[in-house]
Amino acid sequence: MRDPYSVLGVPKSATEQDIKRAFRKLAKQYHPDQNANNPEAQSRFSEINQAYEILGDKEKRPKFDRGEIDADGKPKFQTHGFEGFSDFDPFRDAGATRGFRASGGPTGGASGGGGGFDDILNDILGGFGARRGGGASGNAGTGAGRSSMPQPGKTAEITLAVTLEELARDGKARVTLPSGKSVDMRIPAGTEEGDKIRLRGQGHPGLNGGPAGDIVVEIRLRPHKLFEVKASDLHLDLPLTLYEAVLGAKIRTPTLDGAVNLTIPAGSSSGKVMRLKGKGLPTKTGGHGDLLVRLEIVLPPHGDEELATLMKAWKEITPYPARGPEFD
Numbered sequence: 001m002r003d004p005y006s007v008l009g010v011p012k013s014a015t016e017q018d019i020k021r022a023f024r025k026l027a028k029q030y031h032p033d034q035n036a037n038n039p040e041a042q043s044r045f046s047e048i049n050q051a052y053e054i055l056g057d058k059e060k061r062p063k064f065d066r067g068e069i070d071a072d073g074k075p076k077f078q079t080h081g082f083e084g085f086s087d088f089d090p091f092r093d094a095g096a097t098r099g100f101r102a103s104g105g106p107t108g109g110a111s112g113g114g115g116g117f118d119d120i121l122n123d124i125l126g127g128f129g130a131r132r133g134g135g136a137s138g139n140a141g142t143g144a145g146r147s148s149m150p151q152p153g154k155t156a157e158i159t160l161a162v163t164l165e166e167l168a169r170d171g172k173a174r175v176t177l178p179s180g181k182s183v184d185m186r187i188p189a190g191t192e193e194g195d196k197i198r199l200r201g202q203g204h205p206g207l208n209g210g211p212a213g214d215i216v217v218e219i220r221l222r223p224h225k226l227f228e229v230k231a232s233d234l235h236l237d238l239p240l241t242l243y244e245a246v247l248g249a250k251i252r253t254p255t256l257d258g259a260v261n262l263t264i265p266a267g268s269s270s271g272k273v274m275r276l277k278g279k280g281l282p283t284k285t286g287g288h289g290d291l292l293v294r295l296e297i298v299l300p301p302h303g304d305e306e307l308a309t310l311m312k313a314w315k316e317i318t319p320y321p322a323r324g325p326e327f328d
Contacts (some may be wrong), residue, residue: 001071004051004064012065014055023052033151036207153204153213160185161220164227164234167191168256168281168288175217177202185217190232190284193221226254232281232289239298240264242307255279255291262293270297 005012008022026048028034035041054060054073063069070076162173167187175185185199196218203213221229228235238253248266252259255276262274272295280289300307 001050002047004054004071007047007051008055010055016056019052019055023048023056027052033207149208150210151207152210153206155213155216156203157216157218159218159220161222162187163222164224164229164256164281167221171282175199175215177215178204187219188284189282189286191219192231193219193229195219227256227291229281232283234280234289234291236291236293237296238262238293239296240268240270242297242299245269245295245297253293256281264295268295270295 005014008014008019008026010018010022014022027045030041030045030048032042032045035045050072054064054069054071060069060073064071064073067076156178158175160173160175166173171187171189172184173187174182176182183202185197187197191197196216199215199217201212202215205212226236234256236253238251240249240251244251244264245268246266248268249264250261251264253262253276257279260276260279262276264274274293274295276291276293278288279291282288
């Protein structure tokens with residue numbers, strides 16, 4: 001084990017907060033759950049964990065600084081002047097180990113005020129890193145064992161812009177998965193803007209044989225050049241010439257299913273709304289909404305003397321009110 005200060009990249013004068021910040025940054029970078037196929041990163045993660053076991057503990061850090069324990073947290077045994085005993089190993093000698101309890105080594109989190117390893121990883125990774133079942137151990141064996149457990153893939157959230165035609169005609173839209181593959185997604189009848197559709201098992205792949213995550217697709221409607229959407233109804237402004245409004249006409253009117261001939265009654269005013277039943281969007285309960293057509297009289301683009309003369313005579317012969325008393 002290297003010097004823990006070097007592992008975390010902090011000086012010996014570092015404060016508790018400096019050590020914690022350094023640990024957070026490195027643990028997030030090298031955590032096995034984010035480096036599943038990188039043994040070197042997993043080994044580095046264990047080293048970082050072990051370093052924090054020492055420096056993040058209020059009791060172990062001063063012991064290490066005084067030379068009482070080594071970088072692995074194990075006590076350093078002094079010869080006390082007895083020559084020839086510098087290689088004495090109390091763990092090898094049964095008599096020496098009697099009554100001795102090793103305090104070094106990772107125990108799943110520093111006990112001092114620096115904050116436990118599990119707690120910090122839960123904080124910085126939202127529970128993604130440390131899992132309480134095994135603890136966030138500082139040795140490579142424990143870390144690798146935990147990361148080798150099957151883990152489900154993450155859920156991917158995407159926004160999909162669909163056309164009104166896709167909602168109305170075939171109820172399908174093409175969506176690109178995180179893998180890069182594109183599939184046709186069925187859109188349930190009655191889907192509205194902001195609705196979310198879950199595609200199970202189509203999200204990010206799982207780790208170590210775990211199941212793939214899901215995809216949550218939020219539906220957005222592409223603006224249409226003609227139709228405005230209100231729930232399952234469609235609204236359309238239909239321009240008319242003055243003579244079509246006065247005399248009546250059959251006007252070719254677009255719908256999502258193709259154009260139809262709409263009969264305009266003679267004497268129709270601007271603002272009159274005509275309803276084409278069942279020409280709207282599919283509803284959640286079956287059937288379709290309606291298409292509401294609002295008539296809009298359009299005058300000639302350029303001035304017309306004959307029209308002006310006609311309107312003057314009409315005004316004198318057949319005047320009529322266009323506004324009620326509420327406008328007075």
